[in-house]
Structure formats: structure tokens, C-alpha cells
Amino acid sequence: MAKKKNEVPVSEQIIEIIENSIKKQGKKEDFKKKFGGLIKQYINEWKK
Amino acid sequence: MKAELILENIGQYRGLKKYAINSGVITIFQGKNSLGKTTIIKAVGTALSSPIVSKNLMLEANKFGILPRDKKKRAPLVNYDENMAKIILIYDGENIEIIINKDGTIKTNFNGNEMFLYSGMLTKNSKILENLASGDYEFQWIVTEMSNASKYEDLKSIVDSYIELNNVVKATLEDINKKIGKNLSENEDLIEKKKNLEEDLLKVQEDMNNIDLPGREVYENLKSQENEKKAEIKGAENQLKKINDDIVKFDKDIKVMDDEISAKDDEINDIKNKMKENKEEIDRLKDLNENEINKEIHDYQKKLDPININLGKVLWGLSVWSNLKKNKQESNICPICESNIVITLKKIEQKINNLRKEEESYENKIYDINVEIKVLENKLKDKKEKIPLLKSQIDSHDKNIRDHAMEKDNLQEEKTRMVQKGKGQLLENKKDIEALIENMNSELEKVVGEKEDYEKRYEVLVPFVEKEKELTEEIAKIEGKIEKNNEEIETYKEITLFEEKIPIEKAEEVINKLSDEFDIIIDHIINKINEQRLGAAKKFNTTIKNVMKEIDLPNIENIFLETDNYNLKIIGKGGKPLPEGSLGGAEKATIGGILQVSCKQTYLRDFPFFIGDDLILDFDPENAEKFINYLKKLAKEEDLFVLITKPTSDKEIVQVELQ
Numbered sequence: 007m008a009k010k011k012n013e014v015p016v017s018e019q020i021i022e023i024i025e026n027s028i029k030k031q032g033k034k035e036d037f038k039k040k041f042g043g044l045i046k047q048y049i050n051e052w053k054k
Numbered sequence: 055m056k057a058e059l060i061l062e063n064i065g066q067y068r069g070l071k072k073y074a075i076n077s078g079v080i081t082i083f084q085g086k087n088s089l090g091k092t093t094i095i096k097a098v099g100t101a102l103s104s105p106i107v108s109k110n111l112m113l114e115a116n117k118f119g120i121l122p123r124d125k126k127k128r129a130p131l132v133n134y135d136e137n138m139a140k141i142i143l144i145y146d147g148e149n150i151e152i153i154i155n156k157d158g159t160i161k162t163n164f165n166g167n168e169m170f171l172y173s174g175m176l177t178k179n180s181k182i183l184e185n186l187a188s189g190d191y192e193f194q195w196i197v198t199e200m201s202n203a204s205k206y207e208d209l210k211s212i213v214d215s216y217i218e219l220n221n222v223v224k225a226t227l228e229d230i231n232k233k234i235g236k237n238l239s240e241n242e243d244l245i246e247k248k249k250n251l252e253e254d255l256l257k258v259q260e261d262m263n264n265i266d267l268p269g270r271e272v273y274e275n276l277k278s279q280e281n282e283k284k285a286e287i288k289g290a291e292n293q294l295k296k297i298n299d300d301i302v303k304f305d306k307d308i309k310v311m312d313d314e315i316s317a318k319d320d321e322i323n324d325i326k327n328k329m330k331e332n333k334e335e336i337d338r339l340k341d342l343n344e345n346e347i348n349k350e351i352h353d354y355q356k357k358l359d360p361i362n363i364n365l366g367k368v369l370w371g372l373s374v375w376s377n378l379k380k381n382k383q384e385s386n387i388c389p390i391c392e393s394n395i396v397i398t399l400k401k402i403e404q405k406i407n408n409l410r411k412e413e414e415s416y417e418n419k420i421y422d423i424n425v426e427i428k429v430l431e432n433k434l435k436d437k438k439e440k441i442p443l444l445k446s447q448i449d450s451h452d453k454n455i456r457d458h459a460m461e462k463d464n465l466q467e468e469k470t471r472m473v474q475k476g477k478g479q480l481l482e483n484k485k486d487i488e489a490l491i492e493n494m495n496s497e498l499e500k501v502v503g504e505k506e507d508y509e510k511r512y513e514v515l516v517p518f519v520e521k522e523k524e525l526t527e528e529i530a531k532i533e534g535k536i537e538k539n540n541e542e543i544e545t546y547k548e549i550t551l552f553e554e555k556i557p558i559e560k561a562e563e564v565i566n567k568l569s570d571e572f573d574i575i576i577d578h579i580i581n582k583i584n585e586q587r588l589g590a591a592k593k594f595n596t597t598i599k600n601v602m603k604e605i606d607l608p609n610i611e612n613i614f615l616e617t618d619n620y621n622l623k624i625i626g627k628g629g630k631p632l633p634e635g636s637l638g639g640a641e642k643a644t645i646g647g648i649l650q651v652s653c654k655q656t657y658l659r660d661f662p663f664f665i666g667d668d669l670i671l672d673f674d675p676e677n678a679e680k681f682i683n684y685l686k687k688l689a690k691e692e693d694l695f696v697l698i699t700k701p702t703s704d705k706e707i708v709q710v711e712l713q
Contacts, residue, residue: 017574024209024579028202038212045216045568046554052564053556 016048055662057145057695063136065093070418073709077145077662077695080685080712084700089707091699095175095665096120096131098697101143101150102663103170104162110199114171117179122158129158145695146662167661172199173653176646176666182653183646186622189634194587194620200657201590203583210579216552217572223551224565230546230558237539244539248532255525262518269508276505283498287491294487301480304472311469318462322455329451332444339437339444351430354423361423365416372409378402590657591615597652604684605648607677613645622649643672647681651688659692666698686712 020041027037055077062070067090075081083091100120106112115121119130132139132154143150150164172181198204374389379402388395509519548555556564595614612625626632647669654664670678689696
């Protein structure tokens with residue numbers, strides 16, 4: 007069964023974003039936005 | 055393949071210059087110095103590499119004379135008397151059109167590859183040649199820039215900035231925890247001290263109670279009234295403090311509303327300005343006289359007729375003379391007018407050259423006239439299509455103004471309501487509480503006065519009362535210190551990490567978790583960077599080996615990048631490494647040429663261009679010939695456009711093909 011989003015370690019998700027960004031020649035700003043968003047989301051989860 | 059290069063207002067040339075270029079051969083632009091041969095090479099490089107976005111490549115473009123050094127300087131490729139220049143490069147289904155403004159801004163319809171500046175341009179300013187010339191054999195930049203390693207490095211710099219911030223917050227948290235610890239331990243000591251003082255106070259009060267005094271009940275009653283009044287005053291003062299805080303907060307809210315109202319005013323003014331511009335544009339378009347414009351277009355079209363006739367004659371002449379050239383046919387009769395003249399192959403060549411110049415001149419005139427016609431047609435088109443569009447924009451602006459005005463009115467009303475009700479009520483409450491405190495203070499003064507009268511009568515009590523007062527004051531002081539410490543601890547109840555507020559007791563756990571996750575991410579990126587660099591170096595080394603097989607250098611057996619540090623290694627015949635100092639300028643230039651062409655063939659093989667500026671001047675003659683032969687072979691096998699410049703004594707640029 008697939009893991010729920012919050013059960014996947016943040017590093018795993020960020021590595022996926024990094025690889026997608028490299029593959030699709032994405033912009034640095036877009037990566038920064040996605041990376042920052044995910045970090046905040048996890049901080050919110052962990053602080054509870 | 056065939057390519058067409060059209061340059062407008064580039065370098066020292068105003069107006070148009072056109073060049074037809076073939077692939078599969080080396081095209082040489084030759085002529086004496088300062089004719090603009092290098093400008094042609096730079097223009098092709100600009101067309102193929104733009105848009106240039108990375109900072110490193112902007113520096114390269116500046117070195118090549120493509121982009122200005124800074125925003126204040128003029129774009130070096132734009133003719134000094136013009137505001138903009140244009141480059142058109144058409145080849146193999148691509149139709150690149152690039153406009154360079156004098157401020158260095160570039161507009162292109164092509165998604166060029168900026169890495170072409172590192173790989174496809176062989177000039178003395180090429181980074182590879184500069185490296186070699188300065189004795190710098192560190193080539194990690196090639197395997198980084200020409201692979202995805204540089205992109206991983208870009209992403210790593212973002213992750214690094216987060217790690218740095220996480221570490222700063224971690225250090226801040228450690229400071230906070232130290233301060234909290236200090237306050238808590240200080241409070242423990244203060245509480246102990248307070249406990250001892252309270253015991254002493256209790257004892258003094260017990261001793262006082264044991265003394266037999268006349269009217270003691272009244273005195274005790276006054277004392278308890280004094281304590282009650284003091285407690286009541288403290289309560290009222292707390293209420294007053296809360297009201298004052300509410301007033302400050304209220305004023306802040308009003309300030310925010312004022313800012314919002316003022317922002318609405320700005321937005322309305324902006325839209326009004328846009329409306330004004332639209333109306334002025336409509337007036338300008340309405341003033342355009344269609345008949346006059348149509349007449350001007352007609353006049354220009356009439357001017358085209360004789361030019362087209364003359365161009366037709368020139369083209370016919372060209373085909374006749376070109377046939378003679380093709381058949382190497384000398385004769386005694388002019389093929390055009392059939393008069394008796396001696397026609398040699400040299401004369402045929404001269405005639406063709408003259409006719410080509412005439413053709414170019416007519417085509418330039420036709421182009422200029424067509425540009426004028428296009429400008430006039432655009433004016434007519436604007437008049438027809440732009441007015442309804444501008445009118446609809448005005449309607450939309452009008453609606454926006456009304457919407458913003460309504461929002462502004464709502465804010466204004468809300469503010470008025472808040473000021474009238476909210477602040478009015480707060481000020482009233484404040485006044486009531488202040489009056490109450492004043493009243494209670496005067497009552498307290500009265501009670502204390504009466505109590506002190508009793509105390510003066512009870513002389514025996516004086517030392518006890520003084521001791522009681524002293525102990526009470528000391529206890530109050532300690533309570534104040536404890537409260538201050540607790541207030542300070544209270545201010546540390548949250549810490550901000552990446553704009554998120556985290557309860558202080560959870561902060562360490564969150565920061566450490568993040569730190570662990572960042573370590574995993576950084577490990578991944580570093581592995582990828584190493585993997586990319588290694589792959590890029592292996593490919594580069596294979597290409598260099600293949601090129602070296604074609605260009606057999608007399609003293610050098612092998613050239614490659616070491617795969618542990620990406621330094622350039624040059625192995626001499628017999629297998630011994632050649633140290634940097636043992637190579638002469640000509641050898642370095644040849645090695646540079648080999649590395650440059652290998653770099654292009656490794657990383658930008660799909661790009662069918664390789665360009666060079668006076669590239670073989672610094673080679674020794676034997677190596678120069680080998681290099682040119684290799685380029686000829688490469689151009690043919692890969693169907694490449696190879697463009698190079700060559701200094702000669704020709705007074706105009708002459709285009710020559712090497713098969």
C-alpha cells in the first residue's frame with residue numbers, strides 16, 4: 007500500500023523534486039518555492 | 055544544408071549585410087584588419103547562444119564583446135549611430151531573429167544554448183584557451199558547466215542557505231535555553247529567600263498580636279481595610295494597563311486601515327493614468343489620415359517597380375555569367391550585348407562580383423522600401439484594430455475604478471464605525487477606571503492616616519511596625535524580581551524557523567529533525583555532482599582521444615582530464631607527463647584548439663556550428679594544416695557549418711569556402 011504523504015520522509019520528497027527539476031530543466035525559483043513550501047509543511051507537522 | 059545570415063546595424067556597418075553559408079565545408083571570412091570579420095563571428099555566436107542567463111556566461115559574453123560590461127555601457131555589437139541591431143540566422147528549419155538594444159537587452163525568438171560560448175567558439179578569449187595560456191590546468195569547470203553538475207550545484211546552494219539558517223536558529227535556541235535556565239535557577243534562590251522572610255514576618259506579626267493594647271479591634275480593622283484597598287487598587291491598575299494596551303492595538307489597526315485606503319487611492323490614480331494614456335492613443339489614431347497613408351504606400355510600391363526590373367536584369371546577367379564560369383567558357387563575344395570583346399575567366403569572375411554587389415544593393419533598397427510600407431500598413435492596422443481594443447480597455451479601467459472606489463468607501467465607513475464605537479468606548483472605560491483609582495487612592499490615604507494615628511499612640515508597637523514594613527517591602531521586591539524573570543521566560547515561549555512559529559519546548563526536536571533530513575539531501579546532491587562530473591569527463595576524454603588520432607601531434611601522445619581532480623594531463627611521446635612549463639605558446643594554442651573542438655563535439659554535438667576567430671594564427675604551420683584538415687573532415691562528416699576568419703590584404707571581406 008502506498009504511504010500517506012506525511013509518512014514519507016521530507017528528504018525523500020525533496021530528492022524527488024530535485025531530480026524532476028534537473029530532468030525538466032526547471033527554474034531555480036520554482037525549486038526554491040517548492041522546497042520552502044515542503045519544509046514549512048513538515049515543520050508545521052512536527053511542531054504539533 | 056544552407057544558412058542565411060542577415061545583419062542589420064551590427065558593428066561598423068549601418069544597414070543590412072547578408073551572407074549565404076554552406077555546411078559541410080569551412081567558410082572563411084578573410085580581409086584586412088578592422089573590416090568586421092570578427093563581428094560576423096560574434097553575431098553568429100550571439101544568435102546561437104542567446105538568451106544568456108547564467109552569471110558566468112554573461113561574463114564570457116562580455117569577454118567576447120557580445121554583452122556590455124555593465125548596464126551603463128553600450129552593447130558592443132550595436133552600431134554606434136543606431137539604437138538597436140538585428141541578427142537573422144536561417145538554417146535547417148530554424149529561423150532565428152534576435153534584436154539587440156543599445157542598452158544590452160536582447161530579444162530572441164530562439165531558445166539558444168548559452169553553453170555554446172564555452173564550447174563552440176574558438177577565440178583567444180575562449181575560456182579553454184585562456185586556461186592553457188595562463189598555465190591553469192584545472193578544468194573541473196568544464197565537467198561541471200557542461201553537465202548537470204552545475205544545475206545540482208545551483209540547487210545545493212539553495213539547500214545550503216536553509217542549512218545555514220537552521221544552524222543560526224539552533225544557536226539562538228541554545229542562547230535562549232541558557233537564559234531560561236539562568237532565570238529558573240535565580241527564581242529557585244529567590245523563592246527560598248522569600249519563604250524565610252515570610253516566616254520572619256509571621257513571627258513579627260504574632261509578637262505584635264500578643265501585645266495588649268486599648269482599642270486594638272479598631273486598629274486591626276483599619277489594617278485589614280488598608281490591605282483590601284491596596285488589592286483593589288492593584289486590580290484596577292491591571293484593568294487600566296489592559297485598556298491602554300487595547301488602545302495601542304486599536305491605533306495600529308486604524309493605521310493599517312489608513313494604509314489600505316491610501317493604497318486604494320494609489321491604485322485608482324494608476325488606473326486613471328492608464329485611461330488617460332488610452333484616450334490619448336485613441337485621439338492619435340483617429341487623427342491618422344487613411345487616404346494620405348494609402349497614398350504614401352502607393353508611392354512606395356511605385357518606387358519598387360523599376361528596382362524590381364533592374365534586379366531581374368541583374369539576376370538574368372548573373373545566371374548568364376555564372377554559366378560561363380561553370381563551363382570555364384572564354385570567348386570573344388559579350389553574352390549580353392553580343393558585341394566583340396575579349397572575355398577571360400578573370401573578367402567573368404569580376405563581372406559576377408560586380409553583379410552580386412548590384413544584386414545586394416537592389417535587395418537592400420527593396421528591403422528598406424518594404425520596411426517603410428510595413429510601418430505604414432501597421433499604422434492602418436492599428437487604426438482599424440487598436441481603437442476598439444483601447445475602448446474596451448477604457449471600459450474595463452472604468453469598472454475597476456468604480457470597484458476600487460467602492461472598496462475604499464467600505465474601508466472608510468468601517469474605519470469611522472471603529473473610531474466612533476470602538477475607541478470611544480475604550481476611552482470612556484479608561485476615564486472611569488482612572489476616576490475609580492483616584493477615588494480608591496484617596497480612601498486608602500484616609501485609612502492609612504487613621505491607622506498611623508493609632509500606631510503613634512501605640513509607641514510600644516513602633517519597632518514591630520517598622521520591622522513589619524521592612525520585611526513586607528523586601529518580600530515585595532523579591533516578588534517583583536520573580537515576576538520579571540517569569541515575564542522574560544514568557545517572551546521565549548516561541549521561536550521562528552523559516553517564518554513558522556514553533557513552541558520553544560518543541561524547537562530542538564524540529565531543528566534536529568530538519569538537520570538530519572538536510573544531511574540526507576546534501577549527500578544525495580554531492581553524489582550526483584560527482585557522478586555527473588565523472589560521466590562528463592569520461593565522455594570528454596573519449597572525444598579528445600578520437601580527435602588526437604586525427605591530428606597526430608609530433609610531441610604529444612595523449613591529453614586527458616584526470617578523473618579524480620579534473621586537472622588536464624598532457625602525456626608526451628614515450629608516455630611521460632609533460633609539465634606545464636615545458637610547452638611553448640604554439641603547442642598550447644594547438645592543444646587549446648583540440649580541446650575546444652572536442653568540447654563542442656562532446657557536449658553540443660547536435661548544434662551544427664563551430665566558429666573561430668583567426669584560430670590558426672598562433673599554431674605552428676604543420677599543426678595548423680593538420681587542424682584545418684581535421685575541421686574540413688569534421689564539417690563534411692557531421693554536416694557542420696564551420697566559420698572562421700583569416701587576416702589577408704583584401705580591402706573588403708571576401709567569403710571563401712574550403713572543401
